Amino acid sequence: MRAMMKNKIAKIMENALKATVQNGYLADFQLPYLEVEPPANPQHGDYAANAAMILASQVKQNPRKIAQIIQDNISDPENIIEKIQIAGPGFINFFIKDNVWHEMLKEIEKDKDQFGRVDLGQGKIVQVEFVSANPTGPLHIGHARGAVVGDVIANLLTTAGFQISKEYYINDAGNQMNNLGKSVLFRYRELSGEKIEFPETCYRGDYIKDIARDILEREGDQYLHADEQKTISYFTQVAGSAIMEEIKVDLKDFGVTFDEYFSEKELYKDNGVGRLLDELQKQGFIYSDGETLWFKTTAFGDEKDRVVIRQNGDPTYFAADIAYHQNKFARGFDAVIDIWGADHHGYMPRMWAGIQALGHEKDALKIILVQLVNLLRGGVPVAMSTRSGEFVTLREVLDEVGKDAARYNFLMRRSDSHLDFDLEVAKKQSNENPVYYVQYAHARICSIIRMAQDRGIAVPVGADVNLSLLQEPEEKNLIKMLVRYPEMIYGAASSLEPHRLTFYLNELAGVFHSYYNKNKVISDDPRLTGARLFLIKMMKIVLQNVLSILGVSAPEKM
């Protein structure tokens, strides 16, 4: 774990501020948050601090004057600062010495695939729960975005120093599952020669027919005259586990794996849900109106109380979900992240009420909403409905578009923003498809390194390289972008925004492609060639590291 450049500057600022107080230049003050960020305009230096402007109203002085006092109190024991400027309304701009950037670039060589790891998490144990589609049918494109977002957030948080457990919650105890069993039974009867009218609630996809046929071939027509409830229950179980297996395979081929699969049925064992509700009732969070049990979610800001036991005596999905989240926290997670489809957003206040009643902070449960995907083909919307069986499956997307392009496309927008996913565009190997832009940069680097080897030129190690030969603006820019990579990870992880990774990659690849077109890496100058080979090799490491978090391959050739 390396110290981020940004933190070095932040530390220098912090010490300077302390010194101003100790030396009596400024009165004691409260600094809520010490902000040090790269300015939008690189002419303003490598990092800028806005502390003077924040303090202006508190110490009642002109921000530029405060900035001057802070600057006078800055000490730079590591000797990393080239110059400091006070600019604009009171920014303190820091320019870092080239050799400091160079030394940090060389650290990438040592860290290799570990480069980018930061200690945001400090070993905290966090669960990420995602996908969690009930096994009533194969995953479709709508599930795919949530799957990728969850998977990449998990990878990202791991990189940021959290211990992550990925979990799939199997909703296998409700009405939907019963409908699944019924649907199979209808198909089973149909295959046995009966004429069947399918009710609205039934699933119509071909996969139902396949399951029914399997049962018919394996076990014969004995269920035509068996007890219907028992048969449905049996068919539900057979179909549920068959579909779940298929879901697992699809996810695996999509690069998504889980540490745990948690069955909703577990919650009902030993009357677990009932006992929890009893406990909550004793604590006054649950009341009865004679026929139903209500959870007092309004006590925690929900707009109305919610039913946990229905009039017919069945617990609601919410009741199970309280028990599920209790179970999660009982397993020792410091925090829990749920990734939901945005159409479930109305459920959030209720869930937060649930965990607060259980005695946890609201913040311990983070909910990420993933907006639904508008699926298009050549600009034309593709209609989808699970029940009718008209939908584009994850499998079809994988076969048609490929894992890399599919995953990358789902990460190019903020999760809470709508996403148009056009199958024709996503499979195009063209400049409309950013995944190739980034992969191409990686392949190009590999190609250059291969070419150098063919000519008997080895990529030098850091100790043998003179990076001060790299004076092109793109070279300096690349060095800084690479060194700052851990800062991007830190920001993306703390805000849970995986799309920042794709934006970073696009920008990095862009600078590289531009550089490539202007300059030859391999030239007659052996020292310059060495320095440039070293630079692109460090870039290759960073590209690989980011792509690895995204679960996208880094091809050597394209």
Place this chain on the structure above:
RNA sequence: GCGCCUGUAGCUCAGUUGGAUAGAGCAACGGACUUCUAAUCCGUGGGCCGAGAGUUCGAAUCCCUCCAGGCGCACCA
């Protein structure tokens, strides 16, 4: 009707947690392959940041009121 999300270039979207002159890709137009990969690059045009008021040194970003779109508003999940 109430709640949540979203309104930024012709289109699709970023915008570093309130910072300096608002960016990128696509599309359009004009250029660059005898070269380490043209799946690339260079250049040009393009903006009332939905509207209005407010908070402060400073607002695309925060508060309030509207407008438009999406999604919710179950004893479904």
